[in-house]
Amino acid sequence: MVLTDIIVDIIYLFMMVLxxxxxxxxxxxxxxxxxxxxxxxxxIISMLIVMFYxxxxxxxxxxxxNGNLVIYLIRNLNPMIRYYFFSMGSDxxxxxxxxxxxxxxxxxxxxxxxxxxxxFLVFLIIAILLTSLFRALVSLIAVKTQxxxxxxxxxxxxxxxxxxxxxxxxxxxxIVQKIFYFLPFQYMRYFPAIxxxxxxxxxxxxxxxxxxxxWIITFYFLFKFLYKKAIKSFEGQGG
Amino acid sequence: MFEKFKHYSKFAIIRIKISLQNSMEFxxxxxxxxxxxxxxxxxxxFIATLFINAIPNFGLTAIQLFIYTQTLVIIxxxxxxxxxxxxxxxxxxxxxxxxxxxxxxxxQSFWNSFGTKTIIIQILKFIFIIGYILIFSNINIGLYILxxxxxxxxxxxxxxxxxxxxxxxxLKKIQAGSFFHRITNEGNISNYITTYPxxxxxKFMLVYSSFFSLYYIANTTLDVIYSANITNIVLLLGxxxxxxxxxxxxxxxxxxxxLKYYEGFGG
Numbered sequence: 001m002v003l004t005d006i007i008v009d010i011i012y013l014f015m016m017v018l019x020x021x022x023x024x025x026x027x028x029x030x031x032x033x034x035x036x037x038x039x040x041x042x043x044i045i046s047m048l049i050v051m052f053y054x055x056x057x058x059x060x061x062x063x064x065x066n067g068n069l070v071i072y073l074i075r076n077l078n079p080m081i082r083y084y085f086f087s088m089g090s091d092x093x094x095x096x097x098x099x100x101x102x103x104x105x106x107x108x109x110x111x112x113x114x115x116x117x118x119x120f121l122v123f124l125i126i127a128i129l130l131t132s133l134f135r136a137l138v139s140l141i142a143v144k145t146q147x148x149x150x151x152x153x154x155x156x157x158x159x160x161x162x163x164x165x166x167x168x169x170x171x172x173x174x175i176v177q178k179i180f181y182f183l184p185f186q187y188m189r190y191f192p193a194i195x196x197x198x199x200x201x202x203x204x205x206x207x208x209x210x211x212x213x214x215w216i217i218t219f220y221f222l223f224k225f226l227y228k229k230a231i232k233s234f235e236g237q238g239g
Numbered sequence: 240m241f242e243k244f245k246h247y248s249k250f251a252i253i254r255i256k257i258s259l260q261n262s263m264e265f266x267x268x269x270x271x272x273x274x275x276x277x278x279x280x281x282x283x284x285f286i287a288t289l290f291i292n293a294i295p296n297f298g299l300t301a302i303q304l305f306i307y308t309q310t311l312v313i314i315x316x317x318x319x320x321x322x323x324x325x326x327x328x329x330x331x332x333x334x335x336x337x338x339x340x341x342x343x344x345x346x347q348s349f350w351n352s353f354g355t356k357t358i359i360i361q362i363l364k365f366i367f368i369i370g371y372i373l374i375f376s377n378i379n380i381g382l383y384i385l386x387x388x389x390x391x392x393x394x395x396x397x398x399x400x401x402x403x404x405x406x407x408x409x410l411k412k413i414q415a416g417s418f419f420h421r422i423t424n425e426g427n428i429s430n431y432i433t434t435y436p437x438x439x440x441x442k443f444m445l446v447y448s449s450f451f452s453l454y455y456i457a458n459t460t461l462d463v464i465y466s467a468n469i470t471n472i473v474l475l476l477g478x479x480x481x482x483x484x485x486x487x488x489x490x491x492x493x494x495x496x497x498l499k500y501y502e503g504f505g506g
Contacts, residue, residue, distance in 0.1 A: 147265040153271065
């Protein structure tokens, strides 16, 4: 199955390259301030980032429904960190293969600069923390509703749209882009990607860094508070 | 013959009822799923507008692109809501129980995994799109409704035929069926076709995708929305029906062969 996942990822990437090449042939040399190579690299980086995202909510809701959450509670452990590494473990080969594609294409398109890579790594860590905390936070809904498919569908659709998964956020009107700067979502995918592409200036970087750290702190304390409440509710149900 | 028909229809009705009961047990989730679809439609419309603004020579208007992508998503989702996880039934042994029943195994598998909740939501969405077309667009509504229903039925049979043909290899307890299914299903245009019009694909991809139902769904929908070219639509439907029959024949053949193998090993 690992091989299948890798092949599907490569085909997806190949398709995105073909579609954007065609879109560029219809328009001018730039779309939303990006050239074709920027879009190709954007999708590669975007796919790489998303592989670090854990499916915490699936593990948590399944443990709530089958009662396995009790095991963590007896041991006085927070299960979220464990879920993260479970999820990472299953994606490790995909991460390696996508990292290779990322490095090769970066060298080929001329984006491979050490300072940019270091900056990208900083924002990648921020993105992982932000997304993990957000997903852990929304997964707590499982304690109340048991089935979370519909709720998660709504939340993740909005999240993936606002983080630049469907299309890069530079295609949005300026006023909308300014609003996005204050929301946590663009720091989950779009911002690390454009940082690597060199589309951000120093003030944007500092502002982005501060805002994302602020969101991480907010999500962390919110999660701590709601997790305690959720566990109490779970124990109240006989868990 | 009548007795057999009665038996088969009863089986389908019972399965739909069970599926509906399971969905309705979690009403909050059902409502949330409808809400997710509403959000999805709003976002898709927004993206369609952005695309058209960014690329003036796109070929479609924002309204046309929105109707196109939404129609495709409806058909594609219904198509997928009927595909079973045969590998799971082999693992947990429920396939053996299904084989004892005097009903065709593919038919059983189809209804066992019939996603009633998903299909109801997609029908609600279809009604919304019809209303949207009536208010905002000059698309031939009669032709649109008729063809969407016809294409959905044919494509569901088509996609299931390919699905069962490939998944028959699961009966050999090898992952080949699952591998081929993912490569052909996800590796073809399904992921992109719901966002970008099919004509953006290069020629070799169009040739490759013409072996899959999505190619016909996309082109027929595009024809209804863009030009209403009846000759084209009839040709596309004809080709899809012929391919469906061919795949059905081979799927049936493969299942019979693989079932013999499976039973030979005590399955």
